[in-house]
Amino acid sequence: HTGNYRYITLTDDGKTYWQTPVSEAELYPFNTFFVQAGENGAVSFNASNRASLPARHYAAQQEAAKEITTGIILTGNDQTDRTGLLIADNFTEEYDFNADLSKFENSGINLYTIGKDGKLAFMAINQALAEQPIPLGYSAPADGEYTIAFDEDRYNATDISALYLIDYDSNEKTNLLHTDYSFVTAAGTNNQRFALQVAFAPEN
Numbered sequence: 001h002t003g004n005y006r007y008i009t010l011t012d013d014g015k016t017y018w019q020t021p022v023s024e025a026e027l028y029p030f031n032t033f034f035v036q037a038g039e040n041g042a043v044s045f046n047a048s049n050r051a052s053l054p055a056r057h058y059a060a061q062q063e064a065a066k067e068i069t070t071g072i073i074l075t076g077n078d079q080t081d082r083t084g085l086l087i088a089d090n091f092t093e094e095y096d097f098n099a100d101l102s103k104f105e106n107s108g109i110n111l112y113t114i115g116k117d118g119k120l121a122f123m124a125i126n127q128a129l130a131e132q133p134i135p136l137g138y139s140a141p142a143d144g145e146y147t148i149a150f151d152e153d154r155y156n157a158t159d160i161s162a163l164y165l166i167d168y169d170s171n172e173k174t175n176l177l178h179t180d181y182s183f184v185t186a187a188g189t190n191n192q193r194f195a196l197q198v199a200f201a202p203e204n
Contacts, residue, residue, distance in 0.1 A: 007036060007101045007122060019082075019104060019121040036101060068127075068159040070198065072176060074111040074138055076146030081111040082154070084122045085134070087198065091124040099124030110139040111148075114191060133166055133195035142187050148194070149180040162199035169193050 009019045071084030086099055095117045103112040103119035113123040114135035123134065140146060148165055150157070157163070162175045167183065174181045185193075 006098065009101075009104050009121075019101060036097060068200075070155050070157070070160055070163055071151040072111070072148055072163070072165070072196070073151040073153075074109060074146060074148050076109060076140065077142050077144060079106075079109040079141065081106060081109045082151055083111045083113055083120070083136075084151070084154070085113070085130060085196070085198070086122060086124040087127055087130045088124070089126055091126050091129075093125070093129065096124050105139070108141040109146075110137075110189075112137050113196065127198075127200060130198040131200070133197050135191065136165075136194040136196050137189065137191035138185075138194070139189040140185050140187050143185070145182055145184050147180050147182045148176065150176040159201055160198055161201045164197040164199070166195040166197060167193060168195070173197075 006021065007019060008022050066088060068087040069084060070087075071082055073080055073082045083103075091099060093116050095115065099122070100115065100117075100120055101122040102117075103110070103121045105119070112119040112121060114120070114137050115123055119137060125134070138146075150163055157177050160177070163177050165174045165176050165181050166172075167174070167181070170183075172181075
């Protein structure tokens with residue numbers, strides 16, 4: 001198979017999207033899903049061993065690049081959305097078809113990082129870039145209180161010492177590894193209020 005099988009985007013209704021690493025996805029008959037083509041623009045699927053090939057391919061990519069992965073989750077109005085970071089020396093600010101993933105926006109709540117090429121569900125960058133504030137955007141379906149937290153169901157914090165959320169409106173900087181961050185917002189989209197910043201654990 002020649003496509004990028006790192007991620008898969010699933011939808012049940014064409015309005016709500018779940019963008020996830022393939023290792024965490026479950027496909028059922030008649031599910032609609034999207035995959036991102038690699039740099040050569042080709043995607044193909046092998047019939048043999050189809051259930052395990054994507055997960056094995058994703059795991060091999062992580063091992064080869066010695067990637068650090070982390071991410072956050074936004075909850076509010078009885079909805080959730082996630083965004084993630086992949087950090088390795090070979091990544092840059094440029095969009096990498098084998099590592100970055102453009103955001104499929106939901107009709108409700110949305111959370112995403114913002115790169116040179118727009119909104120991202122997953123952003124691939126190197127350590128130097130991750131140590132700088134990374135623009136973070138969200139959209140809220142209604143006025144109210146929302147919470148941003150470290151996505152502990154999907155990631156561990158073994159290789160990072162802090163995952164900071166910067167709130168430019170309140171001038172607060174919160175380490176999400178220790179504390180969730182709740183805030184009040186009006187309905188709509190905001191791409192200027194927040195940023196993420198990573199601090200790394202010392203190497204042994």
